[in-house]
Amino acid sequence: MKNETINRNGTVAALSEKEAERLLVNPQKLVLWLLIVASVMLFAAFTSAYIVRRGEGNWQIFDLPPMFMYTTIFIALSSITMQWAFISAKKDQLRMQKIALFLTLGLGVAFMIGQWVGWEQLVANNVHLVGNPSESFVYVISGLHLFHMIGGVAFVLIVLIKTLNHGIHSKKMSTIGLCKTYWHFLGAMWIYLYIFLLLNR
Amino acid sequence: MSNQHLNNEDHNNHEGNDQHKQTFISKYVFSMDHKMIAKQFLITGIIMGCLGVLMSMVFRLQLAFPDTPFPFMENFMGHWAKDGRLDPSFYLALITIHGTIMVFYVLTAGLSGTFSNLLIPLQIGARDMASPLFNMLSYWFFLLSSLVLVSSLFVDGGPASSGWTIYPPLSALPTAISGSGMGMTLWLIAIILFVVSSLLGGVNYIATVINMRTLGMKMTRLPLTVWSFLLTAILGLLSFPVLLGAGLLLIFDRSFGTSFYLSDIPADLAGGIERVGGSPILFQHLFWFLGHPEVYIIILPALGITSEVLATNARKPIFGYRAMIGSMIAIAVLSFVVWGHHMFVTGMNPFLGSVFVLGTLIIAVPSAVKTFNYLATLWKGNLRLTPAMLFAIGLVSFFISGGLTGLFLGNAALDINLHDTYFVVAHFHIVMGSAAIFGMMSGIYHWYPKMFGRMMNSTLGYLHFWITFIAAYCVFFPMHFMGLAGVPRRYYAITAYDQFDVFVNMNVFITIAALIGGAAQLIFLFNFFYSIRKGKKAEQNPWESNTLEWTTPVERIHGNWPGEIPHVYRWPYDYSKPGALTDFIPQNIPDEGQTDPLEETKPPVHA
Amino acid sequence: MKILIQLRQSIFLFSALFLLSFNIQSQSADEGAKLFKANCGSCHAIDQKVVGPALKGVHNKYDEAWLLKWIKNSQELIKSGDSKAIKAFEENNKIVMTSFTNLTDEQVKLIIAFVKSESEKAPVAEVAASANVENVETEPLPSIIIWLLVIVSILLIAVIITMKKVMSIIGSAEDLAIFNWNEINATLLIIFLVVGLGASFWEFFVHGAFTVLATPAASEHGTIYDSMFSITLALTGIVFVITQILLFWYSYRYKHDPKRKALYYPDNHKLELIWTVIPALVLTVLVVRGLQTWSSITDRKQAESAQVIEVFGQQFSWIVRYAGADNKLGPHDFRQIGVVNTVGVDPKSQTSKDDIITSELHLKLGQPVVLKFRSRDVIHSAYLPHFRVQMNVVPGLPTQFTFTPTVTTASMRKTLNDPKFDYVILCNKICGAAHYRMTTTVIVESPEEYNKWLGEQPKLVPAATTSEKVQPGETKLLTQKN
The missing domain is CATH 1.20.210.10 (Cytochrome c oxidase-like, subunit I domain)
Structure with missing residues (x-):
């Protein structure tokens, strides 16, 4: 085997067949999963802080905005459409793949807008960022998730563009695979956070 | 697993010299080469x-000479050091x-x-x-x-x-x-x-x-x-x-x-x-949840480097390889349940405090095991006292000293009088500021040839080691006693209290030792930077070590090995193995007749 | 005859009044000094900058009305755009001066008067009332230090300048193996061991004598503390000596010898087990004993029968509130801090009426006391090393520590052979610029002395007006604003 070189776009390229065979997992996938673990720890920190603080008393109880129920449905649906897009890509069904991706993007954006509306509903209910920590936490926790969504939506957009350029198909599944994983993570995390806030108010 | 998940830019068929043409920017500035x-x-x-x-x-100058103006300070710090104060x-x-x-x-x-x-x-x-x-x-x-x-x-x-x-x-x-x-x-x-x-x-x-x-x-x-x-x-x-x-x-x-x-x-x-x-205490919980694992993030690599340097230079396997792995895993796991020992005097529930005491003192066990394993590695070895080796030995000494004072601090009752005093300053400076730094130094001296293709000057290395080692102990050992006398940390001066007057001279001594120790790092800096260009050219495996990095060419290439990546036939610690011809057997060398890398090598042949 | 008697009476009356006025004046000076020490001394001295600027002549530099505003709330004055205030702020690195909204105009004037009288004294006189200020003069560096530093610097510079030459010489020397560095380093290691162990022991005995553990603890739980410490010291000391000896001895004994081969000894499970179990056993002893000590010190039940004293921490002083005869502290509200009084205690509540606020902590010998801690602003920590007491003082999160003092100040002075010794509270959690000067005196005395002293302190006086006359013998440290 002659000189190999490393690709500039971040994957280990040009390993020999033998070397490539020994890879246990797609390296990019592993990296993504590890970053997901880190993100889980971040949310774990906030949810534990929430529980610890609540245990100390002086805790304001209020209803979560009704919009959050809808956004939860949006994001759950978007995971379904994302999965559909992935399967379509694997089967080389380009038309369905495009539709599914558009839907996913739309639902993702709807989620983000919905979260914002949810905040407005909170303010209307006199629940502000500045005030009792029970109120502040809801903003910070949902806000942090929203921040993660920005990356997710951007990723879906990239996948959509690549799809339109015929760059994603059964032989080139890695990008959409990673996007799917991240997207499901965002959905699962929101559902966890929503249920957590509902139960632990 | 196919190449499907790998990028498909077709480099598989390149022949001969195929380095990407690299500009200064891509080679030195925006490099993606791990080395x-x-x-x-x-x-x-x-x-x-x-x-x-x-x-x-x-x-340190302020602490030793609290009433002396230092005009140079004003030059560097402007209005923060008006009139040299x-x-x-x-x-x-x-x-x-x-x-x-x-x-x-x-x-x-x-x-x-x-x-x-x-x-x-x-x-x-x-x-x-x-x-x-x-x-x-x-x-x-x-x-x-x-x-x-x-x-x-x-x-x-x-x-x-x-x-x-x-x-x-x-x-x-x-x-x-x-x-x-x-x-x-x-x-x-x-x-x-x-x-x-x-x-x-x-x-x-x-x-x-x-x-x-x-x-x-x-x-x-x-x-x-x-x-x-x-x-x-x-x-x-x-x-x-x-x-x-x-x-x-x-x-x-x-x-x-x-x-x-x-x-x-x-x-x-x-x-x-x-x-x-x-709750201000909430911050402390969140902070120390990182803060404590952080100190193990600092010491574990230093301990790993020490294992490697000790074994190579003692021409002996590291004693208790599996126990070393187990200890590191134990330390890593336990490090997540001891953060509260930084918070014993916050008024926490005493029961919670007890839990943290338990975890903290338990973590001493794997740390002790590692120390004893280091000692056993040295025993009956044939020690090449290179600068890297000296720093590794120094690390063990500091790890012992600093680790033992951790047993005082980890005990909640004792922490009452020790928390936030100079006793704590002494403890963490010995484990982090000395032991971990020595690990870093050891690594630098040992892998310098791998990084730069040249050797650092070892005489300067010895000088650097000895001055730093002595200075570090001189600086931090006396601080234990200041802490035990009740001198708090983060104090601009201790002269406001007559009962601390006994430490005026000690502060001067510590500062002088610190200045000398600090100045000694100039020797290291000179050695480090000068040797990049003018150091003795290194051989491929100057320390006669077993690990794979020494099988790469001295000049360092992208992709590390010019041909295929070596396969590994043994563990890294076959030093002075009875029955072998040399006193080290690199990992990529098979036993006679061994064709399958995954097969175990033969046990040592005793006379 | 009658006239003579009248005259004598009037002379008597006149002298009495005269002396009384002197009494009041010197009491005022005393009062000013006390106020200065309690409020200003942590950051200011008269003749030199400490944390804040020197105050000599400040009564001339600024008029009284301005000073009143500045001292009570400097930040407000700066925000209002006052040019002198802004200038003073910027000249002092924009370090915020804490506000003193609780001080009455009268009290501020007393402080200014004190500063005035101190400013007019001879410059190098000991400033008695503003305690805890270090030497007025700055000290030059001792000459021996300078010489030492000069010599070392010259040596180092010489080494560095000649490094290039040195490196080539020793580079070739290395090849010629003039120095057997292995031998040299091995020898140095063993010398280090001997000198190092010797120095450790020396330090232990000499500097150990400076520690608070060298004298018996001044509290009941202090004895079990000290015992736990001794056990830990003994065990760790043994381990320290043995392991360091092995480390350096092996490094010397097994130094490189080309004729010798190292021993291939990768593991020994029995040995591993031994040196896992033995440390575990030793640590079990430490854990069990340690937890016993901890639970006895932190036992909440002790507080039930203890005398209650509040220790209030703020940037940068301690205020002590005694609960009085009912042993109950009056309720407080942080919003009233600096409004009704310095610690925000509601003066109208029944339990507050007998509360006493001062700056010194007096403790009765042999009486269990629970110190209840509160903070005004940031986290502080009340550290009383002689009593083996420490507890963080957290705003919004009251904490407490119960203990029984067992050694009087007088007795400790004899033991330490230091007639000026005093117990102290030290602030032990970084709290700002004057963290290192945030302190107050702690006095342990017999119950009689304690009761006498406490009896002399004014109770928390409700609805006081500034026009109320000062009665002889009564010092008024803190009163409410109208």
Whole structure:
């Protein structure tokens, strides 16, 4: 085997067949999963802080905005459409793949807008960022998730563009695979956070 | 597994010399080669370290000679040292930035960043990291973070000054201390960038070790350096996000009027918004949830390096290889359940305190095991006392001294009189400021030939070692007694209390030792930078070591090995194996008749 | 005859009044000094900058009306745009001066008067009332230090300048093996061991004598503390000596010898087990004993029968509130801090009426006391090393520590052979610029002395007006605003 070189776009390229065979997992996938673990720890920190603080008393109880129920449905649906897009890509069904991706993007954006509306509903209910920590936490926790969504939506957009350029198909599944994983993570995390806030108010 | 998931740029068919044509920028600046990135981390870490040491010289002068004006201080620090007298709140800024630099920038990025990057691919038999792009980004975030932190030195109000532990409300209220204004904001930005850098690096290290080992490199054949880097990266992955969380909530309290950490603070102290309902202790829980694993993130790589250096230079296997792995795993796991020992005097529920006492003292067991294993490695060895070896021996000495004082501090009852005194300062400076630094030095001297293709001058190395070793003990050992006399830490001067007058001379002694020790680092700096160009050219395997990095060419190439990656037939510690012809057998050398790398090698042949 | 008697009476009356006025004046001076020490002394001295600027002549530099505003709330004055205030702020590195909204105009005037009288004294006189200020003069560096530093610097510079030449010489020397560095380093290691162990022991005995553990603890739980410490010291000391000896001895004994081969000894499970189990056993002893000590010190039940005293921490002083005869502290509200009084205690509540606020902590010998801690602003920590007491003082999160003092101040002075010794509270959690000067005196005395002293302190007086006359013998440290 002659000189190999490393690709500039971040994957280990040009390993020999033998070397490539020994890879246990797609390296990019592993990296993504590890970053997901880190993100889980971040949310774990906030949810534990929430529980610890609540245990100390002086805790304001209020209803979560009704919009959050809808956004939860949006994001759950978007995971379904994302999965559909992935399967379509694997089967080389380009038309369905495009539709599914558009839907996913739309639902993702709807989620983000919905979260914002949810905040407005909170303010209307006199629940502000500045005030009792029970109120502040809801903003910070949902806000942090929203921040993660920005990356997710951007990723879906990239996948959509690549799809339109015929760059994603059964032989080139890695990008959409990673996007799917991240997207499901965002959905699962929101559902966890929503249920957590509902139960632990 | 097919090549499907790998990028399909077709380089498979290149023949002959095929280095990408590299410009200065792509080779030295925006490099994605792990070896170059390692050097970038090292040099940035060294520069930051020099800054940290200079700061410590300044505040040591203040402590030794509290009533003496030093005109040169005014030249460097302007209005913060009017008439040559250091301003008391700037003193606190100096110790804060000193601590921040040393803990994060030198001992985390400078230690892990350098050696994980350098050694993981080389020692496991990989061409580079799993994601060279993320690796490069990891360095650039680190550099950006360093620049932001240094810029905070120049703002109005000075840099952050509430200690490297930045407890609120002091760090949340700009009126409480001047560094809690813009300086603290920049500190938080710097730390966020640093955490991003650490995470990008850490995921790379883990993914590479798990995924990209060469044929025959079973997990139980990994050098202990790689094990330590792997466990360190896992620790970082799980704990740095919590620091991020703690910092995020602090940002909200500082800039958005929330009360996560603030309670019973009237509006005029808190930017016009009254703060009720928060808990300053919540911050401490979140901070130390990182803070404690952080110190193991610092010491584990140093311990891994020590294992490697001791074995190679003793011409003996490391004693108890599996026990060493087990101990490191135990230390890593336990490090998550002991954070409360930093908070024994916060008024926590005594039962909770007991839990933390238990965890803290249990962690002493695997630490002791590692120490005894080091001693057993030296026993009946044939020790080549190279500078790297001396620093490794020094590390063991400091690890013993500092580790034992941890048993006092980990005991909640005893901590009552010791918390936040110079006893604590002595403890952590011995384990981190001496032991971990010595690990870093040992690694630098040992892997310098691998990084630069040249040897550092060993005579200067001996001089560097001895002055530093003696100076470090002279500086930190007496501090235990100051702490036991009740002298608190983070005090600008102790002259306000007659009962501390006995320590006036001790402070002078400590400062002189510190100045000498600090100056001795110039020897190292000269040696390091001079030898890059003018050092003796290195052979391929100057230490006659078994690990894979020494099978790569001295000149260092992209992709590490010119041909195929070597396969591994044995563990890394076949030194002085009875029945062998040489006193070392590199990992890529099969036993006679061994064709399958995964097959076990024959046991030693005793006469 | 009658006239003479009248005259004598009037002379008597006149002298009495005259003396009384002197009494009041010197009491005022005393009062001013006390106020200065309690409020200003942590950051200011008369003749030199400490944390804040020197105050000599400040009464001339600024008029009284301005000073009243500045001292009570400097930040407000600066925000209002006052040019003198802004200038003063910027000249002092924009370090915020804590506000003193609780001080009455009268009290501020007393402080200014004190500063005035101190300013007019001879410059190098000991400033008695503003305690805890170090030497007025700055000290030059001792000459021996300077010489030492000069010599070392010259040596180092010489080494560095000649490094290039040195490196080539020793580079070739290395090849010629003039020095057997292995031997040299091995020998140095063993010398280091001997000198190092010797120095450790020396330090232990000489500097150990300076520690608070060298004298018996001044509290009941202090004895079990000290015993736990001794056990830990003994065990760790043994381990320290043995392991360091092995480390350096092996490094010397097994130094490189080309004729010798190292022993291939990768593991020994029995040995591993031994040195896992033995540390575990030793640590079990430490854990069990440690937890016993911890639970006895932190036992909440002790507080039930203890005398209650509140220790209030703020940037940068301690205020002590005694609960009085009912042993109950009056309720407080942080919003009233600096409004009704310095610690925000509601003066109208029944339990507050007998509360006493001062700056010194007096303790009765042999009486269990629970110190209840509160903070005004940031986290402080009340550290009383002689009593083996420490507890963080957290705003919004009251904490407490119960203990029984067992050694009087007088007795400790004899033991330490230091007639000026006093117990102290030290602030032990970084709290701002004057963290290192945030302190107050602690006095342990017999119950009689304690009761006498406490009886002399004014109770928390409700609805006081500033026009109320000062009665002879009564010092008024803190009163409410109208």
